[in-house]
Amino acid sequence: MTDRPRIRNIADLAKIAGVSPGTVSRALSGAGLISQKTRDRIQALAREHEFRPNVMARNLRIQRTGAIGVLIPLGHETGQHISDPFFITMLGLLADALTERGYDLMLSRVIPTDDDWLDRYADSGRVDGIIVIGQSDQSAVLDRAAARYRPLVVWGGHSRGQVHCSVGSDNVIGGDIATSHLIERGCKRITFLGDPTPLEIAQRLEGCRQALARAGLDDALTVFPAHLAAGIDESDITAYLANAETRPDGIFAASDVIAMSALRALSELGLAVPGEVKVIGYDGLALGEHTVPRLSTVKQDLTTGARNLVDLLLRRIAGEDTSSVVMMPELVARLSS
Amino acid sequence: MTDRPRIRNIADLAKIAGVSPGTVSRALSGAGLISQKTRDRIQALAREHEFRPNVMARNLRIQRTGAIGVLIPLGHETGQHISDPFFITMLGLLADALTERGYDLMLSRVIPTDDDWLDRYADSGRVDGIIVIGQSDQSAVLDRAAARYRPLVVWGGHSRGQVHCSVGSDNVIGGDIATSHLIERGCKRITFLGDPTPLEIAQRLEGCRQALARAGLDDALTVFPAHLAAGIDESDITAYLANAETRPDGIFAASDVIAMSALRALSELGLAVPGEVKVIGYDGLALGEHTVPRLSTVKQDLTTGARNLVDLLLRRIAGEDTSSVVMMPELVARLSS
DNA sequence: ACTATTATGGCAATCGATTGCAATCGCAAG
DNA sequence: CTTGCGATTGCAATCGATTGCCATAATAGT
The missing domain is CATH 3.40.50.2300 (Response regulator)
Structure with missing residues (x-):
């Protein structure tokens, strides 16, 4: 083992490699103007020392977190848990859809006690966008936040005059x-x-x-x-x-x-x-x-719904303006009727 | 509205308030050597301008994220979803327990394709600690990671000689x-x-x-x-x-x-x-x-289990060394037997 | 009134990676 | 052997908040 001095940051690695921190950054972060040779060399070095760039620093610099907040407001019933099968199903599908697009999922259960739980969350800078599952009885809060904070989509019903972007079945x-x-x-x-x-x-x-x-x-x-x-x-x-x-x-x-x-x-x-x-x-x-x-x-086709939610959200993050999606529900006649 | 120039950071607010950034930081972050008067003044100013300090910058500086990663390795069955009722239940309980302790929950579904998915995640610096739900067939990976990365606890079985800290029933x-x-x-x-x-x-x-x-x-x-x-x-x-x-x-x-x-x-x-x-x-x-x-x-008492997981994890984060917990399962005889 | 003491606030370094711009290197043509 | 040009790499500022240390203001003590 030659890795006596633990490599804690890009600068340490740069020293060992005999290059500048900037070069290491370029070598590790994929694309960039850099020769294949040095890139390979530095990547090998990084692997050897088990070095992985610090995500927080990266996030700060490039101003994005790579995480999406999924909020479940429990306004109308405090008894309802995250473990409700519907939430759970939706959550799993969202996790899959987000993972596919390279985002992490930050889960928060919210019991709305005041009127700015959503604003607080939006401004915290902890996530790049927010998906709210269910309007509960918080439509007003959602509309107010949506007017100001773009990367926000909501699973739920759609009603005329609604400001927030929603996805749901009719x-x-x-x-x-x-x-x-x-x-x-x-x-x-x-x-x-x-x-x-x-x-x-x-x-x-x-x-x-x-x-x-x-x-x-x-x-x-x-x-x-x-x-x-x-x-x-x-x-x-x-x-x-x-x-x-x-x-x-x-x-x-x-x-x-x-x-x-x-x-x-x-x-x-x-x-x-x-x-x-x-x-x-x-x-x-x-x-x-x-x-x-x-x-x-x-x-309700939740798989498509989750995909739509993620899709719209990413487009809003990209600056696009999107309108709500209303999907067609479908009868599934099994044996109880 | 006097908030023409949008306040984007602590320095802007400092300028408006006529103090230094350091003072604003102290005023906003609770405790600190600062007079009640200026603190109130600055907090009022912040509220008025809807300013909330950037979390990423804070995280970078204080070297913690306030988030716990919850990983679900699906090594043995690719068909199994996050939406499996067991996971979901556990997830909900963890969300509650973590929220109570002031942590966010970062959810990731993992399909182990190589041997260092856990190391990668641990080193990413994206979370303060990791809870893995279920050993799947990844005991070796867990043990290896645990030897090096302290804030890690696992829901699952316990076997002699196991390196990682686990919580589960017997x-x-x-x-x-x-x-x-x-x-x-x-x-x-x-x-x-x-x-x-x-x-x-x-x-x-x-x-x-x-x-x-x-x-x-x-x-x-x-x-x-x-x-x-x-x-x-x-x-x-x-x-x-x-x-x-x-x-x-x-x-x-x-x-x-x-x-x-x-x-x-x-x-x-x-x-x-x-x-x-x-x-x-x-x-x-x-x-x-x-x-x-x-x-x-x-x-299995999952409520207690979740609480134990969070408890042990936070203690490990605090530097303590904890040993595994094995809980007693209990017969619930209902009508199918 | 003057010094001793404490309460406040300012300064500047720091966390770690990214990136625009400038410098330098290598290679080829003249 | 130069000069020219593009391909690489280095330099240094930047993202935004935190905090140890020092300076100053305020207060107390005599």
Whole structure:
């Protein structure tokens, strides 16, 4: 071992190589005006001494971090965790998409206590751009931040007049699809299971009402504001479904996670699915294939969604101005309806 | 608005405030030798101009980033995603634990193609410490890195002679518990569902063998190397279980995710659980409460686990030397066994 | 009023890599 | 053997905040 004096920076390596720090930098950072010979020599030297340039210094100099912040605002339900299957799925897909494009992913769970959590994060200089998953009840904050901070995209619903750039499926159409499906299957009394506080859920409910109106079933709807978090409201759901008089013959759950709770509640009550009650969820998560019976759902193409989010964000980082993307949801009829 | 000239750095603010950059730094960064009066004045000025010190510069100077890298090596199965429920759960818990301690979480999915992915990451200077989730088949790499890079902790199994600091449950005992439970329930032909390549799974299998030996059932075991990823091997599992001659009456799945696949396969085959076949999983994930029937499992306390990981890591960052933690797994008998 | 002491603030070096510009090298043509 | 020109490399400023050390202002003590 000749590497007695540990190489801590580019200057040390330069000394050993007998060149200037600038040359080492050029040799290590790929492109640049430098002869192949010295480049090889210096790279070999770096490898031999296990030297890797300090990323923070580089970041400071070139003014970018190579990281994207992924924020999950939990405004409407403090009980909901990052471990919610939807977030998790999205997170995994984003991680893959970002990795592919050479970015790291900085994860933060945010419980909005004030109005400038997003501004603070944006100005911290810790990331090159921000992806927010879900508007929760923070649309105003998002709009305000978006007006000033360009590299920001949001997964969620789209509404006219919205300032921030969003990617999501058309929740109104999705709600319509789900409800129409239940109607086609012969359902006459439909329950919407979900708390319509977040924009997306409200839109799904709107689509639901729209489909019912079209079928002349306006008063066939009951809304039961079950929470999103897995299992959190399960006994409530059970109690609600136990009542034979108000019991629906079709359930449109605002998310697959809620639908799962409903399935289990029904199973406990000994109600046959889809025989006595039909159930359809929303999201198209993988877990829907593992329920008993397999869950019908309205699928949002999250893979494409994640790719779109990353794509738009990188374009905004590059200075481009992008508009929101609304994707078409799709019926996946499995065995629960 | 008097903030015509945008304040981009501490020096600009200093000019406006009529003090030196050093003073501004002290005023903004909390403690320091500075009068309350000037501090207040400068902080007000900063707020007014929406100025927030650049984090990268700060990081470079003080030589820390305030971020912890969470790495998920996918050595043994490329099909497995970050969206695997176990990872996701762990990730959420880590995010919470780290946030509490004031750290950010930098997520990276790693597909080990060479032997120094970990060294590269450690030396990049992008994080203050690293948590690796699961040893996969990379124990050697982990040990090598740990010998040199202190702030590193690993979720996973513990084996004698191991160099890296790990946190995890005692998988041998866990395997024993699960198997003993099946034996008590009267199972005579047991199948271990899982690929024992990763250390943790191998240990669970070892515990399984140990319990069987104690009961004098040494040759009651079949090992079917189902993969970890949700759904990936489901048809294989179905085919295997369809064969009445080799069909077990007890299944010990190496993870809850695998157990879920098994449950669904059994349901498709019309086999009653727990009547004809008993099933027990491993991990104690929330999703086990949502299966039909509810999944019996060996629970690892992941909340405590995550807290331990963060705790040990921070102590290592502080220079302390810590030893591994092995937690006791616990039987959660639900309805599938 | 004058010195001793402490509380504040300024100066300048530092963290480590990047990069525009200038200097130098090598090679070829004259 | 020069001169010319492009290909390499060196020099030094820069990114923005932190902090040890010194100077000065403010306050106390006699």
